[in-house]
Amino acid sequence: MKYSARYGAAVFGALTLLPVITTAQDNNADHDAEHARLETLTITSRPPGSQSLEHTAQPVTILSGEALERHQSNTLGETLNHEPGVTGSHFGAGASRPVIRGLDGPRVRVLQDGIGALDVSTISADHQVTIEPFQAEQIEIMRGPATLLYGSGASGGLVNVVTGRIPEYVPDFAADVLGQYESANNGRTLGVKARGGGDQFAFHFDGLERDAQDYEAEIGTIDNSFVESSNYNLGGSFVGSRGFLGVAIGRYESTYGIPTAEDDDHDDDHGHGHEDVFIDQEQDRIDFAGQLDQPLPGLRSISFRSGYNDYTHTEFEGPGEVGTVFENEAWESRLEFNHDPIGPFTGSFGLQYIDRDFAAIGEEAFVPPAEQQSIGLFVFEDTDWRDWHFEFGGRIEHQDTEPANSDDISHTVYSVSGGALYEFTPGYAVGLNASRAERAPALEELLSFGPHLATGTFERGNADLKEETSNNIDLSLRKTDGGLTWRVNLFVNYIEDFIYLQSQDSDGDGQADFVDDAGAPGDELLLVDYSQADALFYGAEAEVMYGLFDNANGALDLRVFADWVRGRLDGGPRDGDNLPRISPARLGFAFDYHRGPWQADIENIFVFEQERAAPLETETDGYSMLNAGVAYTLNRAPAETRLFLRARNLLDEDARRHNSFLKDAAPLVGRSFLVGLNARF
Numbered sequence: 001m002k003y004s005a006r007y008g009a010a011v012f013g014a015l016t017l018l019p020v021i022t023t024a025q026d027n028n029a030d031h032d033a034e035h036a037r038l039e040t041l042t043i044t045s046r047p048p049g050s051q052s053l054e055h056t057a058q059p060v061t062i063l064s065g066e067a068l069e070r071h072q073s074n075t076l077g078e079t080l081n082h083e084p085g086v087t088g089s090h091f092g093a094g095a096s097r098p099v100i101r102g103l104d105g106p107r108v109r110v111l112q113d114g115i116g117a118l119d120v121s122t123i124s125a126d127h128q129v130t131i132e133p134f135q136a137e138q139i140e141i142m143r144g145p146a147t148l149l150y151g152s153g154a155s156g157g158l159v160n161v162v163t164g165r166i167p168e169y170v171p172d173f174a175a176d177v178l179g180q181y182e183s184a185n186n187g188r189t190l191g192v193k194a195r196g197g198g199d200q201f202a203f204h205f206d207g208l209e210r211d212a213q214d215y216e217a218e219i220g221t222i223d224n225s226f227v228e229s230s231n232y233n234l235g236g237s238f239v240g241s242r243g244f245l246g247v248a249i250g251r252y253e254s255t256y257g258i259p260t261a262e263d264d265d266h267d268d269d270h271g272h273g274h275e276d277v278f279i280d281q282e283q284d285r286i287d288f289a290g291q292l293d294q295p296l297p298g299l300r301s302i303s304f305r306s307g308y309n310d311y312t313h314t315e316f317e318g319p320g321e322v323g324t325v326f327e328n329e330a331w332e333s334r335l336e337f338n339h340d341p342i343g344p345f346t347g348s349f350g351l352q353y354i355d356r357d358f359a360a361i362g363e364e365a366f367v368p369p370a371e372q373q374s375i376g377l378f379v380f381e382d383t384d385w386r387d388w389h390f391e392f393g394g395r396i397e398h399q400d401t402e403p404a405n406s407d408d409i410s411h412t413v414y415s416v417s418g419g420a421l422y423e424f425t426p427g428y429a430v431g432l433n434a435s436r437a438e439r440a441p442a443l444e445e446l447l448s449f450g451p452h453l454a455t456g457t458f459e460r461g462n463a464d465l466k467e468e469t470s471n472n473i474d475l476s477l478r479k480t481d482g483g484l485t486w487r488v489n490l491f492v493n494y495i496e497d498f499i500y501l502q503s504q505d506s507d508g509d510g511q512a513d514f515v516d517d518a519g520a521p522g523d524e525l526l527l528v529d530y531s532q533a534d535a536l537f538y539g540a541e542a543e544v545m546y547g548l549f550d551n552a553n554g555a556l557d558l559r560v561f562a563d564w565v566r567g568r569l570d571g572g573p574r575d576g577d578n579l580p581r582i583s584p585a586r587l588g589f590a591f592d593y594h595r596g597p598w599q600a601d602i603e604n605i606f607v608f609e610q611e612r613a614a615p616l617e618t619e620t621d622g623y624s625m626l627n628a629g630v631a632y633t634l635n636r637a638p639a640e641t642r643l644f645l646r647a648r649n650l651l652d653e654d655a656r657r658h659n660s661f662l663k664d665a666a667p668l669v670g671r672s673f674l675v676g677l678n679a680r681f
Contacts, residue, residue, distance in 0.1 A: 045114055045140055045150065045160040047348035047380055048301065048338050054480045057391055057419025057431040059085075059489045059541070064138035069678070070601065070629065070646075072133050074210065074227055076110065076159065079133040082605070084541035084563045085143055085489070087583045090660040090668065091454070093185065093215055093225045094256025094279065095128040097121055099659055100143055101491065102537055102567045102582045103156030106442040111150060111160040115287060116354070118309035118330040123367060123444045125661050126454040127313065127326075130252045130283050131161050132231045134178065134191050135206045138162045143541075144433065144472050144491060148378050148395040149336075151352070152415045153439040155470035155495065164195070165235035166246035166289040167202035171195050180676025184648075184669050185225075187212030189676075200239050204248070207232040214257070217670045218654040224257035224276055225666065235287075243301070245290040252283040258454065259666035277323075277453075280314045298340050306333040315364060324362030331355045347381035358443060363517075366450030366459055368406075370443060374399040392418040399440040403447055406463065413438035413467050419474075427481030433474040441465040445499050445530045451517040455661050458515045458525040459501065465532060469496040486544040491537075494570070498535035500579065501528040503616055512616055526616075533572035535579060539565030554595030562587045566612070580617050581659035584610035597635070602628040610658040620658040625668075626650040639679040646674040 041053045041062045053062055061083055063071070073079045077088025077096030088096040089104055100108050106122045112131050119130040133139070140160040150158060173196030180189050191208040212227045230253050237246030258277045291303040313326040336350035352375070359369040376397035383390050394416045401409040417435035424430060448461035471494045478487035503512040504527045516522035543561040550556075563586050567579035588605035609622040631644040649655065652671040656663040 041138070043140055044138075044162050045111065045142070045158070047149075047336070054429075054478075055389055055421070057389065057421045057433045057474075057476075059143040059433075059474055059476055059487075059491075061141040061143075062138055063141070066599075068136065068139065072136075074133075074212070074229075076129050076131055076133050076139075076161070080139065080141065080159065082588070082603070083141060084543050084561045085539075085565070086141060087657070087659060089125050090657045090666075091126045091662055092222070092257065092259045092666050093212065093669070094227045094254070094258070095121075095126050097125070097129055098141075098159050099583065100141070100157035100159075101493070101539060102565045102579070104659070106153050106445075107156040107439070109151050109154035109158045111158065112307075113163055113165065113287065113289070114150070114160060114305050114334070115307035115332050116151075116330075118285070118307060118328070118332060118356075119281075119283065119311050120313055120326050120328050120358070122442060123326075124452065124454055126258055126279065128254060128256065128279070128281060130254075130281065130285075130311070132208055132229075132252070133161070134189065134208055135163055135193065135231065135233070136161045137164050143489070144435065144474050144493070148393045148415050148417055148435075148437070149348075149350075149380055150334075152376065152395055152397045152413045152437055153442070155437055155439055155468070155472070155493070163206070163233070165204050165206070165233050165248040165250070166244075166287060167195065167197065167204055167235065167237045167239070168244050168246075168291070170197040170200065170202045170239050173197075175681040177679045177681075178676065180644075180674055182212065182672055182674045184672030185212040185215035185227075187215075187227075197239075202237045202239055202244075202246075204235040205233070215669050216672070217667045218652050219667060222259050222666050224278065225259050226278075227254070227256040229254035229256075237289075242293045243291040246288070248287045250283075250285045250287075252281070252285070254281040255279070259662055276316075276318045278316050280316065281312075283309060283311045285309045300338045300340055302335070302337055304333065304335045306331070315362070317363070322362065324360060324364040327357075327359045329357045344383040344385070345381045346383070347379065349379040350377075352376045352378065356443075364451060364453050366448050366452050367444050367461075368447050368449070369404040370447060371402045372399065372443060374440075387423045389421040389423075390419070392416075397440070401443065401446060406447075409446055409463055411440035411467055413440050428479050429477075431474070431476040431478070433472075433476075435470070435472045437470045437472070439468040439470065441468070441499060441530075448530065450519075451525055453517075453525075456525060457501070457528045458517070458519055460527075460529045462530045465499060465530065466497050468499055468532075470494075471496070483547040484545070487542070489541040491539060491541075493537040495535045495537065497532045498569075499530055499532055500535070500569075502531040502574070503528050533574065534570045535567065536570045537565060537567045539563065554593055554598075557592045559590045559592070560588070574615075578612045578614045578617075580614035581661075582610070582612070582614075583657075583659050584608045584620070584622070597633045599631045599633070600629065602626075607655070607657075618664070620656055620663060623653040623655040624651060625653065625655060639681045642678045642680075644674075644676055644678070648672045648674070 075096035080086045080098045081088045087099045090096045110117045121127045121129045142158040175194040178191040189210045193206040195204045208231045210229045214225045233250035235248030237244045288306045293301045309330045311328040315324045317323040332354045334352040338348045354374045356372045378395040380393040398412045415437035419433035421431040448459040475490045513527040514523045515527050541563045546558045548556040567582045569577045585608045590603035592601045605625045610620045613619045627648050629646040634641045655668040
């Protein structure tokens with residue numbers, strides 16, 4: 001099945017008109033209790049008093065509750081792949097980071113309860129994020145670079161996974177038990193979560209075990225795509241009348257295979273090689289958090305969060321054959337002061353510190369050992385005036401990189417952002433957000449030199465890289481009340497000195513150079529250098545929610561979404577070249593039905609063909625991803641038990657994600673059925 005990108009853009013244009021077309025109908029609707037209302041949600045990654053989802057000029061999505069449960073997957077990227085503007089990078093079943101508006105890696109910051117993941121997932125697409133989606137209470141997605149509270153480098157956006165492992169209040173006792181089985185990979189998942197406390201003490205515990213074999217795709221079994229993982233965490237807090245103080249400790253382990261490209265000399269019946277390359281991850285993490293209310297005159301609160309991570313990542317070239325070992329020991333701390341109103345303004349200011357000790361040893365040690373420290377100062381303020389909401393922020397950050405065998409590298413970056421939201425009539429608002437955010441080059445961009453077997457490249461970093469500057473404008477139009485709600489986002493992101501991997505042609509024959517794993521001329525690895533040129537990203541996102549009916553026959557809701565992004569170089573010798581691995585346009589719809597204890601849903605996402613490929617990059621066919629589910633909730637003491645059956649990729653499509661390095665070797669999972677239960681006590 002093929003869908004052209006131009007047709008996708010046309011359909012998207014039609015969708016953006018849908019809110020205008022349906023407004024007249026909605027204006028005549030009776031705004032009473034039978035109409036759907038947005039669930040009250042707060043953005044934990046914004047300062048107190050500025051956490052309303054519908055009171056921010058920046059495009060933000062919160063995934064929680066039943067919607068989160070329905071889409072939870074083995075990886076964070078696949079969990080968020082159903083959200084407008086967000087796709088997963090998909091490096092087999094074991095690794096998938098979120099890609100926001102065509103940007104990924106260090107340009108998308110991933111947080112756990114406001115502190116970074118502290119792993120090495122930004123260094124390579126085959127490195128998994130050490131955050132378990134099944135243990136999330138909610139996931140917050142911020143699009144665009146206006147994420148100044150948490151770092152200057154997130155020019156694509158930010159994802160914050162809220163786990164509640166350090167309780168901020170004393171909850172009533174509750175526990176959840178999850179068990180599910182998936183047919184496509186004989187996958188079994190078992191998870192548990194409990195919370196409670198008494199007097200002034202609160203606790204949280206969660207644990208998860210997963211065991212999945214090689215998965216089935218439309219083309220057959222994808223060899224070496226197994227995943228085994230476990231994650232256990234325990235947290236506790238002392239809660240007083242003026243705040244809390246808590247700690248959480250956790251252990252994460254994961255072993256997963258890396259599907260390899262076809263090998264004519266070692267093919268099996270499915271045409272895949274037998275190189276049993278797999279990754280073994282181990283992580284010990286400890287987090288601290290606290291808050292004191294009304295500590296001093298003029299301050300509403302002082303809060304802090306800190307996380308320490310001891311991470312080891314071993315890449316095996318076969319059973320017992322160690323290839324490369326990555327080690328990452330990191331601290332991240334932030335101190336935030338939330339002040340009383342100063343004139344019309346409320347907000348926060350604070351500082352953030354990150355210390356990282358990184359080392360890689362072995363065959364694929366393409367990044368040398370280095371220590372890296374950064375310290376940032378930030379401020380965020382907002383105010384309301386009549387029907388207007390204004391917000392602005394700024395950040396200054398200094399980063400020092402100390403390689404083991406070369407001179408130190410320093411960068412100081414500055415970022416500012418501002419936004420306005422105007423509610424021009426009750427329930428309708430238009431927002432504008434603008435930012436200029438600088439990003440210091442990442443460790444791998446500065447220091448890489450060597451073979452990167454996962455991506456089939458020989459990478460050469462550049463210690464002289466300049467800071468990258470993102471100039472972003474977001475324009476949004478939204479309707480937040482009534483039976484019909486919708487939002488449309490338009491964005492332009494012009495990135496000066498954009499850092500990217502450029503293939504080399506040293507002999508001028510018009511063909512890219514290939515080298516061996518020592519860098520000598522050969523035919524194995526594509527020779528790429530980290531280079532800089534200006535780049536332009538632009539696109540749009542839209543989402544419509546409509547309550548079709550809510551009566552004695554049940555409730556039926558419709559969700560329609562679409563997104564589209566374009567990325568290309570602007571200027572320099574490769575002016576106009578498309579950037580690689582930019583996701584094509586998508587159009588999706590879903591129906592969600594509830595009646596008594598029953599719930600059913602069906603979703604179809606059309607992914608259009610990507611014709612605008614980068615040089616040396618193949619085009620990707622479109623596909624249609626059809627998913628469905630049914631659930632029954634049984635309320636019998638002592639538990640509320642939800643039994644569910646879900647089907648994914650019902651059409652058994654040969655679906656290949658354009659932004660995946662492994663799209664030719666490892667398509668997405670084929671037709672698969674999940675059966676399970678979720679018991680809540």
